[in-house]
Amino acid sequence: MAIILGSHRYGKAENRVVRIYRDTARHEIRDVNVSSALKGDFAPAHLEGDQRNVLPTDTQKNMAYAYAKVVGLNTIEDYGLALARHYVDDVPPVEGARIEIEDYPWERVQVDGEGHDHTFVRKGQETRLCSVTVEGIGDAQQTWVTGGFKDLVILKSTGSEFADFYVDEFTTLAPTHDRVMATSLVARWRFTGTDVDWDATYAGIKALMVSRFATLHSLALQQTLFEMGRAVLEAYDVVAEVRLSAPNKHHFLYDLERFGIENHGEVFHADDRPYGLIQAQVTRDDAPDAGPAWDAYTGLV
Amino acid sequence: MAIILGSHRYGKAENRVVRIYRDTARHEIRDVNVSSALKGDFAPAHLEGDQRNVLPTDTQKNMAYAYAKVVGLNTIEDYGLALARHYVDDVPPVEGARIEIEDYPWERVQVDGEGHDHTFVRKGQETRLCSVTVEGIGDAQQTWVTGGFKDLVILKSTGSEFADFYVDEFTTLAPTHDRVMATSLVARWRFTGTDVDWDATYAGIKALMVSRFATLHSLALQQTLFEMGRAVLEAYDVVAEVRLSAPNKHHFLYDLERFGIENHGEVFHADDRPYGLIQAQVTRDDAPDAGPAWDAYTGLV
Amino acid sequence: MAIILGSHRYGKAENRVVRIYRDTARHEIRDVNVSSALKGDFAPAHLEGDQRNVLPTDTQKNMAYAYAKVVGLNTIEDYGLALARHYVDDVPPVEGARIEIEDYPWERVQVDGEGHDHTFVRKGQETRLCSVTVEGIGDAQQTWVTGGFKDLVILKSTGSEFADFYVDEFTTLAPTHDRVMATSLVARWRFTGTDVDWDATYAGIKALMVSRFATLHSLALQQTLFEMGRAVLEAYDVVAEVRLSAPNKHHFLYDLERFGIENHGEVFHADDRPYGLIQAQVTRDDAPDAGPAWDAYTGLV
Amino acid sequence: MAIILGSHRYGKAENRVVRIYRDTARHEIRDVNVSSALKGDFAPAHLEGDQRNVLPTDTQKNMAYAYAKVVGLNTIEDYGLALARHYVDDVPPVEGARIEIEDYPWERVQVDGEGHDHTFVRKGQETRLCSVTVEGIGDAQQTWVTGGFKDLVILKSTGSEFADFYVDEFTTLAPTHDRVMATSLVARWRFTGTDVDWDATYAGIKALMVSRFATLHSLALQQTLFEMGRAVLEAYDVVAEVRLSAPNKHHFLYDLERFGIENHGEVFHADDRPYGLIQAQVTRDDAPDAGPAWDAYTGLV
Known part of the structure; x- marks a missing residue:
């Protein structure tokens, strides 16, 4: 040894x-x-x-x-x-x-x-x-380029559910068919090459993701993430793969009924920690090998 | 005792x-x-x-x-x-x-x-x-209301000087007639009463400050701050006093001449610390007493 | 005007x-x-x-x-x-x-x-x-010196109560006679002069405050703060005044009874926000005027 | 596709x-x-x-x-x-x-x-x-355990050099044979199994690393990192691999000669950014495969 x-x-x-x-x-x-x-x-x-x-x-x-x-x-x-x-x-x-x-x-x-x-x-x-x-x-010589963004704080105030989940003896969460869904999105994507209109592609991908987040009726943050990634891959041939990391920034309905006050999805506590954290990759089945593309150095990117 | x-x-x-x-x-x-x-x-x-x-x-x-x-x-x-x-x-x-x-x-x-x-x-x-x-x-019953904002990061890439300053034996700074001036502005103001169109006044004050920062040819950040405060007081009778705190976020011209590369105000290092920090109050001479209006509690506001 | x-x-x-x-x-x-x-x-x-x-x-x-x-x-x-x-x-x-x-x-x-x-x-x-x-x-020429510390995270796991408080129609808190009390203490004090053994005084004051926090059976964080300040003033003639700011870093007992698990003050959730925030000054009745001693500049000290 | x-x-x-x-x-x-x-x-x-x-x-x-x-x-x-x-x-x-x-x-x-x-x-x-x-x-069933620490800020005020490095036309750094070396160390290690005295091993590894940092006359932060990792592997059979990430927290000697003041390694500016960042793995040549051991989730650990 x-x-x-x-x-x-x-x-x-x-x-x-x-x-x-x-x-x-x-x-x-x-x-x-x-x-x-x-x-x-x-x-x-x-x-x-x-x-x-x-x-x-x-x-x-x-x-x-x-x-x-x-x-x-x-x-x-x-x-x-x-x-x-x-x-x-x-x-x-x-x-x-x-x-x-x-x-x-x-x-x-x-x-x-x-x-x-x-x-x-x-x-x-x-x-x-x-x-x-x-x-x-x-x-x-080989070259790999990734793009992306972080800290895009996005929220929808309706159009999001979470129900019919797995239940064990430690599960106390109530299912809901109308909740606030919010995240501070980190989205990164890997390009297939370097012949790219970088700024236009960035703007287009961001707009597409935001639009998909808004318009999809969401049964789970998982579903929303996959659909955002799929939309990008369908629209941009220059992208081989999308990686998403989304903290579920919980907005808890504040219990005002104790005071005789109705609260039908109007007043929330935005909690800091803990938070759900969903991570997913969406990829083409024929995507070239990622090589060292994702081998992060500073942890910032 | x-x-x-x-x-x-x-x-x-x-x-x-x-x-x-x-x-x-x-x-x-x-x-x-x-x-x-x-x-x-x-x-x-x-x-x-x-x-x-x-x-x-x-x-x-x-x-x-x-x-x-x-x-x-x-x-x-x-x-x-x-x-x-x-x-x-x-x-x-x-x-x-x-x-x-x-x-x-x-x-x-x-x-x-x-x-x-x-x-x-x-x-x-x-x-x-x-x-x-x-x-x-x-x-x-007495009431005091203050408004304001923080973390407005604003920069002008020309139209700013710093020269003809006091020089002692520890002074090594070179005067300049064209520099980048940048700050993360904290501006707060005290209202004279509560009969105010809050949102419109906020939007108007912010726009006025930003405009003044842009259009004033600045001989010093001190001068810019005073003129921003003055503009607000001239335009808004409902404001008695403006308080400004402005870190001078230094952008140092990077020395590229060592490599035979010209750098006429094009490439800068944005430094973190230390930073200049300028604080000033601009007020009406007949402003009512501030009382406890500025007695900050959390330090956040 | x-x-x-x-x-x-x-x-x-x-x-x-x-x-x-x-x-x-x-x-x-x-x-x-x-x-x-x-x-x-x-x-x-x-x-x-x-x-x-x-x-x-x-x-x-x-x-x-x-x-x-x-x-x-x-x-x-x-x-x-x-x-x-x-x-x-x-x-x-x-x-x-x-x-x-x-x-x-x-x-x-x-x-x-x-x-x-x-x-x-x-x-x-x-x-x-x-x-x-x-x-x-x-x-x-006049001179003012203040000392202090911040970010001393201190906790006692028993010996703290909070009960018999004011109750109105929005009060839902249950009284408790045994809780975790924790804070990230900011303590600052004003010296009466400059003829002080600075390092020894600092070490002594800190040790005294920590000791008082530990040994006082606390009916409220308010009481603990006052007693910490009093202890310093009783022991150090060179100190005219003590100022304390203490976030009540809430440790909420986690409800494990739902799972048939006892939790007698053993498992807590350390919450981030909101937090109680208690501020108090303890002073000598003949303390010299504070003048500009507390007129903070950076907000760091 | x-x-x-x-x-x-x-x-x-x-x-x-x-x-x-x-x-x-x-x-x-x-x-x-x-x-x-x-x-x-x-x-x-x-x-x-x-x-x-x-x-x-x-x-x-x-x-x-x-x-x-x-x-x-x-x-x-x-x-x-x-x-x-x-x-x-x-x-x-x-x-x-x-x-x-x-x-x-x-x-x-x-x-x-x-x-x-x-x-x-x-x-x-x-x-x-x-x-x-x-x-x-x-x-x-397979199991992987890693240990480690972060944010250990450690500094030596002498016993560190950086000289005889590669020089190209953009190199302006002067070599030095006596500098301050400081880092905020992140050290992580992978265990070979789970039959470990966890707390004693942690304390021992940390003490060993700190000791090696102190006692090695360092020709480069790279060398120090390798020797710290080697010391751990030599002493702890239960460790298969050590990973180190060390920002070189630059302490720049402040130029006081301009004022006729000597500064022989006594007064430094501790700079924030940029910083050197050295990363290295030290491993046994027969270490078992890492599998998913390093597949970080939150980025905190």
Whole structure:
């Protein structure tokens, strides 16, 4: 029996890069949190403290900011692809690179009914996500891109049931045919390639998911999640797989009958913990192998 | 020398009340975090553990939910006024009550270009705030209401300077005539009375502040804050005073010249800490006394 | 009616200063979060954007780090006093300065039963707090110091009651003579002067409060708070006043009888929100005026 | 091409169970955050909204609290094993169960130099972790247990270098032979079986890691991580594999020379973001397959 080094990687996490486009008086802003992780021939660093193959994480920080200018941040996916390919192509000890990006959307401030040229407020709704993983050199190079969002807090005040469930001796929940259903949705999807209109696809997928959540009469959050994923796969050939993680943010009807007050689905307590947590993957049966696409680094994306 | 009980109060903090209006198929949602604090004849509880005058905080929880139905949550201010008056008017040991409310705005989901009847997403931008303080009974009863918001993240990518400042031997900052100015604004204002169109006034004040932030060529965040406050007071007679607290969320130009890359105000590092923090009050010179209006309870509002 | 600038101040918040003492092989560490705020002749900055009197917050950052060496961080109070006095004494436009410090304690790592010379772990328990406020020059200079801590999570599993309280028609709580009482205590106290053995006093006050919490049979959290404050004032002449803020972190007995399982105070649900929140001041009847001692800047201290 | 349901599971996350042992006057406390996730024949819930096989997450909540009494919370691992086996053995549609536990340690309050019988403070240092995964029935049943901790903030003020690293044209970092090295360590390990003295093993592993961090002269955080893992595997036969994730919490030497002040490793700025992030696995070369042991559910453990 020997003790050996297993899988290992390192990088710079959470570079807070803000890119202003100011070629005209009408500025644009991109605001991201970008992390890079490298795999490769770094065993000597672990085994002997030999850093000769280790590109400092400080250099990776420099790269994240430099490429925001050199490559630009028009789309986070193209920026991420450029960063990942740079490490694999240009830094010999690197065999694989993963870039993870959180993208915080902003919107123009309204002044006299018009969007202002150079003033913005954080939109504050969901955070857009992407990951890019590149492995190998030249013809053997492989690339995986995932997109997604998190923290989209969505609620329907009717059109949701939960009944006819399994009952054992510890089950005390009453079935219901009309409840509030709410979640803080994390949705991620894996692209089949990189020839994608990134921003339009993102906007379309989000709108489709939100619409499906709204219009499906839900017998269970499980059902809603599957239908959201299916809708995306039916509409977007460039998506191979959808992964959803949805906390069931419980809204408990507050008992007002004790005070002689009717409460027909009007007053709720929004509870913090515990919460139901439903996770599901929806996929094409012929989806290409996921490889390292889902091998999360920071836990943020 | 004696040891005495000084100022004291107690209550129930952070009741997470969600109110659905469902009188028609087109639902409405209000989502608040409400806290109540009572002052009065509670010295025996502290000095001897005698609870006879103490209305349990559990009862205050019940009230927060019950009044969301009985009074409704059409506006947080009217709901807060009703709650505060109930405690002072109906519970004999209570001499003063303070209600603090955080209000989380939601918006309708868009389905086929139309707002959905009963599905909503959290807007996620600023949190609206209000406090209501009521003291005394009958003709001697006094009422103070404050409004405001927090966590409005706003940025202008040009139109901001910082130069000609005081310099001592520890000053190393370079003056600048074009910088990114960003803050996560906390703005609060004190009303002169309660005869106010609460929602319209809130929307108007917020829009005015945002507009002023955008359009003023700023020589300092200090100047911007004062002008935002002044604009509100000039436009709204119902406001006696504005209080602003603005962290200067530093965006540092990233040094790319080391790599032969130009960076003319395009790539920034958004730093977390430390941050400048500017606080100012703008007031009418004949504003009525603030009394306990600003005596914060939870620290959230 | 005119619109005027009211109270205003500015500074640098949350400088994360770490000081290593390494004069011998046995190092010491101090780890603080320090903020400074200045008051004075800064109206021109607000009214006209004139910065000539404004010492940049960047300079205040430099000072926080420089004084960690020049003055040292042996005690946070002496360091804070030096910083505050520097601004008031050495920077002419400054009329008053406030320093707020969060102090994160560390402890030596144990290796073979002995404390290691230069390796430490964050203690992780309460955060120690202090504020220093200095106003005026020369003989007219006045100084206020407060100490305290926050986030001390303390619980007693018996020896606590809550009964015989006020009951109205919305009261549904059952009285109890044996409950879990838990809080995340914030305790702050105001010193009468600056001739204090800061570290010993801090340790003594904390130990006294904890001991009083433990040994008092509590009829109400209100009573416990008062007795903790009284104990401090009786033991420490250098303390004029104690302020306590205590969330009642509810531990609800979980109903297991539904499953035929006894639960005599053994299994609880620790709820997040809402929570009771009790606030009280305990003071000497001849305490000197608090002046600006409690005029919090960052909200952290 | 068909769209199919992939991997899926559901459960109740973050049940905040507090267990008091009060058989004698000397109470004990266990304070955990427990989550359960079930796998099995739940496709109908997703595909058709058919809940007949779905044991409600509300029932799983009841179980978490009930088993804190029935099984007890003497060790989180035995409690987790009992919960996981219950679901797999007693609920027919369930084929696999995962229990994730965060364990918050408390310590007795000191009163007159002795530990108090029933008053405790949260220790506040690292959070202990465990996961239990059980799959299959009867002889085919397999079990995986992982242990670990997170949020152990540890720092050494000397005895750490970073030099002789890879340099490219974007590298600006200066090599150093004496720096502050700090991290907020996440360490997790996989047990080979369940016949383990859980609490003693936890204490021993933690002490060993901390000791190794302290005593190894470090040429890189990578090296330190590997040596910590190796030490654990050498000392504990019951551990098959160690996984470490370590943010390099940068402490930047503050430039005081600009002010004529020496700073020989004494005053640092503790930066928030970005941070280096090193991840490594250390394993036995004959370690049994990890199976689903690392298939995290909540992301907390």
